[in-house]
Amino acid sequence: MNSVNPLLEILTSDRAHRYRAVVRGAVDRTADRLAAVTTPTTDTPAPVLRERVAAVDLDRPLGSAEAAVAEVDALVTAETVWFHDPGYLAHLNCPVAVPAVAAEAVLAAVNPSVDTWDQSRIGTEVERRVVSWVTETIGFTAGDGVFTSGGTQSNLHALLLARQAATTDGRRPTALDDLVVFATASSHFSVRKSAMLLGLPERAVVDVATDTAGRMLPDALAHAIAEARRAGRASMAVVATAGTTDRGCIDPLEPIADVCDLEDVWLHVDAAYGCGLLVSPTRRHLLDGIERARSVTADFHKSFFQPVSSSALLVRDPVDLRRASWHADYLNPEDADEPNQVDKSLQTTRRFDALKLWTTLRASGAPAIGRAFDAVLDVTEQVHDHVRRHPGLVLLAPTQLSTVLFRWQPDGVSDAEADALVAPLRATLLAEGRVLIAKTVVDGRPASKLTLLNPETTAEQVVASLDHVVATAERLHEAHARSTETTGATR
Numbered sequence: 001m002n003s004v005n006p007l008l009e010i011l012t013s014d015r016a017h018r019y020r021a022v023v024r025g026a027v028d029r030t031a032d033r034l035a036a037v038t039t040p041t042t043d044t045p046a047p048v049l050r051e052r053v054a055a056v057d058l059d060r061p062l063g064s065a066e067a068a069v070a071e072v073d074a075l076v077t078a079e080t081v082w083f084h085d086p087g088y089l090a091h092l093n094c095p096v097a098v099p100a101v102a103a104e105a106v107l108a109a110v111n112p113s114v115d116t117w118d119q120s121r122i123g124t125e126v127e128r129r130v131v132s133w134v135t136e137t138i139g140f141t142a143g144d145g146v147f148t149s150g151g152t153q154s155n156l157h158a159l160l161l162a163r164q165a166a167t168t169d170g171r172r173p174t175a176l177d178d179l180v181v182f183a184t185a186s187s188h189f190s191v192r193k194s195a196m197l198l199g200l201p202e203r204a205v206v207d208v209a210t211d212t213a214g215r216m217l218p219d220a221l222a223h224a225i226a227e228a229r230r231a232g233r234a235s236m237a238v239v240a241t242a243g244t245t246d247r248g249c250i251d252p253l254e255p256i257a258d259v260c261d262l263e264d265v266w267l268h269v270d271a272a273y274g275c276g277l278l279v280s281p282t283r284r285h286l287l288d289g290i291e292r293a294r295s296v297t298a299d300f301h302k303s304f305f306q307p308v309s310s311s312a313l314l315v316r317d318p319v320d321l322r323r324a325s326w327h328a329d330y331l332n333p334e335d336a337d338e339p340n341q342v343d344k345s346l347q348t349t350r351r352f353d354a355l356k357l358w359t360t361l362r363a364s365g366a367p368a369i370g371r372a373f374d375a376v377l378d379v380t381e382q383v384h385d386h387v388r389r390h391p392g393l394v395l396l397a398p399t400q401l402s403t404v405l406f407r408w409q410p411d412g413v414s415d416a417e418a419d420a421l422v423a424p425l426r427a428t429l430l431a432e433g434r435v436l437i438a439k440t441v442v443d444g445r446p447a448s449k450l451t452l453l454n455p456e457t458t459a460e461q462v463v464a465s466l467d468h469v470v471a472t473a474e475r476l477h478e479a480h481a482r483s484t485e486t487t488g489a490t491r
């Protein structure tokens with residue numbers, strides 16, 4: 001091979017041997033890295049990462065796939081964030097199921113696109129089957145749905161369908177300016193972002209009052225809908241969250257569905273985080289009422305242990321999905337009798353992510369997924385108890401899922417000092433790479449946050465990580481106290 005002017009190796013039947021060699025090489029390198037992981041990431045300073053990437057000359061190729069893969073291994077894989085490491089406690093990223101990773105490898109080589117039937121006949125059938133399995137699990141009697149890139153797109157899609165229903169169904173057309181979406185302050189930021197993308201005014205999203213855990217109060221919802229009606233505005237949708245991103249709390253679905261039925265308002269349940277409960281052997285009841293939603297968001301790349309991306313928008317009535325259908329002569333003509341998934345999606349070319357969940361279900365079945373999510377929730381309960389009893393930590397909020405909201409604040413440390421420590425504590429831990437945590441705001445004050453999503457991480461391991469968090473907080477606090485003393489003394 002000429003390294004000055006190398007050839008682009010296209011994956012063809014003739015290059016099956018190259019595919020085998022190059023991808024096996026990549027898998028071997030990655031498996032070696034995986035086997036050697038001892039921390040969720042490295043302590044390489046951020047400027048060094050930036051310099052290393054900047055130093056690569058994208059206009060001077062290395063000349064072979066093997067060389068490029070070796071460079072990726074050293075430059076990227078060596079520095080990645082590993083979500084399966086017990087010290088990874090930051091965001092809603094899950095460790096992934098092995099069968100799904102194998103399916104991903106198949107997808108990478110086969111490269112299907114589930115848009116039109118003629119591009120993915122078997123893929124279409126498999127996606128449809130997985131979607132029916134999910135809608136049955138939700139409890140829809142004849143639902144439908146489509147895989148999406150994530151909860152953000154699923155929520156956007158749901159609200160688009162709700163907007164179409166509100167502006168075109170029966171009654172006189174409604175102006176976008178008059179539409180109202182009811183959510184809560186704890187609902188995902190993609191709800192507001194979707195409203196903006198859908199051309200709704202800023203005032204369109206109304207925060208319904210919540211209980212102290214951040215769960216929507218159904219009476220307050222009924223009141224807010226009545227108020228909007230009196231003001232001449234039209235209720236477009238209610239977004240109930242089944243697992244709020246920060247608190248991991250579930251809005252009371254049954255009473256919210258009662259209000260929505262009575263008022264004839266579209267109920268969307270954002271179960272991006274809580275969807276794992278659908279298959280939980282012990283906690284399925286937490287989602288009672290979800291089957292009364294008109295649309296549901298489920299992120300399999302959170303609580304179903306699937307690789308990014310894997311999410312779906314599910315609807316109770318298949319007709320609703322047609323509200324955003326669009327037709328093109330060259331792709332999916334209106335009179336087509338083939339089942340074109342593109343009719344149901346916001347995307348055109350689209351990944352066949354359903355194969356990953358399919359493969360996982362075929363390998364170990366839904367109860368195994370549910371037990372894994374249950375294990376996470378059991379450990380979270382133990383961690384909550386630990387934090388509650390810990391003299392240096394304050395537990396800030398309850399959870400129904402797997403977050404831990406807390407603050408380091410032993411006796412003698414003021415609110416202001418504790419608040420000021422939250423951001424540097426997270427940043428210091430990230431720079432060290434041993435224990436990764438997140439931060440947020442709870443009731444107006446900065447808070448530290450753990451998100452547990454690894455079924456193999458034990459309570460003892462989380463406690464050990466928390467010990468490191470506490471030791472780091474103490475060190476930062478002392479260093480800060482010393483530095484203010486010094487400044488005081490020199491003044």
Ligand SMILES: *Cc1c(COP(=O)(O)O)cnc(C)c1O
Nearest residue numbers: 150151152188243245270272273
């Ligand atoms: C994560 C999350 C989303 C967004 O999902 P992405 O897959 O990150 O786009 C939406 N809603 C809730 C409640 C979430 O936790």
